[in-house]
Amino acid sequence: MDCFLIYLIVVNVLTFLFFTIDFLYHWHTGNDGLIHPNVLNLFGVAGGGLGMLAAFLVWDRKVVKDNVAWRFISIICVVVWGMIVAVVYGFIDIDIQSLMKQLNMDIVIPLVVYLLIINTVTFILFVVDKIKAIRRSYRIREYVLLMACFLGGEIGGLLAMIVANHKIRTWYFLFGLPFLFLLHGAVFLYCHAAGIV
Structure with a gap:
């Protein structure tokens, strides 16, 4: 076994154990947990996203407001480290020179249409949730809002946060949506450099 694989196994096992x-x-x-949440987050950032997800599946399956951010942090860590693993083990060949090549419009046009739709839907979800909050009626769950953003609707979510003044005090929306925008941009560049887009 090579050192990188051993590292990933160790960090995921440790992450699972600490969680x-x-x-x-x-x-x-x-009481609150023994380990500071920022330390636990560092394990995910260091490559332990699968360990985080495994811990959630074993110990804490119910997604609620108090733990929804953890779920998305672990999923983002799995995506980022999955891209790294794909390059390290040669599943995807990244060619920096290919970033200068023309985009494949057969993929880009449907992607743009999808992004317009998902951002419109996300905007509507945020605004409807704000209206429901004002009326004190049944709310849209935060994981639905975050999932819509994770699936590409972060611009619609950010616009709704500004227009409807909604979720602006919730840290994982305030910082998470701009981060998702950067992550999606990085994934797009990654796919373009790999010749997928």
């Missing part, structure tokens, strides 16, 4: 310890301590005591 497990944190969950079990919280369940048994009712």
Whole structure:
């Protein structure tokens, strides 16, 4: 086994163990976890996204407002590290020179149409959730809003945050949506450099 694979296995096992310890301590005591959330996030950023997801699947399957950000952090970490693994192990060949090549319009045009639709839907979801918040009626779950943004609707979400003054105090929307925009841009460049787009 090579060092990179050993590293990924170790960091994911450690991430799973630390999240497990944190969950079990919280369940048994009712107190906040033993490990600071920023330290746990660092494990995901360091390559432990699969370990985070595994811990959630084993110990904390219910997605609620208090843990929704963790889910998306782990998914983002899996996406980023999945792209790195694909390059390291040769599944995808990145050619920086290909960034200068013309885009494949057969893929770009449907992608633009999809992005227009998902951003419109996301904008509407955010505005409807704001209206429901004002009326104090049943709200749209945060994971639905975040998933719409994760699927490409972050611009619609950001516009709705500004226009409807909604979710502007929730850190994972305030910082997460601009980060998702950058992530989606990086994924697009990655796919273009790989010759996919």
